Amino acid sequence: MNWGAYNIENYNQWKEAGGWSISQGQNWANFSNVPFRLYKKYNHQGGIATPLIAHWPGKINDVGGIDSRPGHVIDLMATLVDVAGAEYPATFGGETIKPMQGKSLIPWLEGKERKEHEYLYWEHEGNRAVRQGSWKLVAESEKEWELYNLKDDPTELNNLITEYPDRTKQLVKEYAEWAKKNDVREFPYNDLK
Numbered sequence: 001m002n003w004g005a006y007n008i009e010n011y012n013q014w015k016e017a018g019g020w021s022i023s024q025g026q027n028w029a030n031f032s033n034v035p036f037r038l039y040k041k042y043n044h045q046g047g048i049a050t051p052l053i054a055h056w057p058g059k060i061n062d063v064g065g066i067d068s069r070p071g072h073v074i075d076l077m078a079t080l081v082d083v084a085g086a087e088y089p090a091t092f093g094g095e096t097i098k099p100m101q102g103k104s105l106i107p108w109l110e111g112k113e114r115k116e117h118e119y120l121y122w123e124h125e126g127n128r129a130v131r132q133g134s135w136k137l138v139a140e141s142e143k144e145w146e147l148y149n150l151k152d153d154p155t156e157l158n159n160l161i162t163e164y165p166d167r168t169k170q171l172v173k174e175y176a177e178w179a180k181k182n183d184v185r186e187f188p189y190n191d192l193k
Contacts, residue, residue, distance in 0.1 A: 035155045043122040043129035043138050044156050054109055061111040071105060072120050078102035098182065121178045126187025130175040137171040141187050145172060
């Protein structure tokens, strides 16, 4: 099976292998995320910049408003725990679980400030990224790191890696520590059977 073929046949191949599939192919996936680079599975903005639509009568004050502050999927669990008034457990079934890393979105939904994440991290199929403020270090699987200032370059077209070696080194170190702490495996995942 040729998983790298991006044409009408990939739908038929994936459907046969997995029982179902929806695919628009690589070119339309790129086009769907204009002006951002790449698409889902990658950690460039085209793969991770996703809108969140929230509706909560009496709780969300800025009805119809747009907020472009960066959140992360990890913030959804923190928000649900906050809304439920629950406490995130330290263990489950006798096993220690990793602490929750997200931050509740409730302050934002109420039009208030919240303490931002110092760093945000991503990894999917070897595609990886770390973000600190407007600085983002990102790489496709098995490729070299790229550095962008999203404030000045939200479409990630001007790689600044050679111009900011100290920032690059610091972000690479941050990513490596996060990956180790969170058991991120090297891609390809040869240990899967």
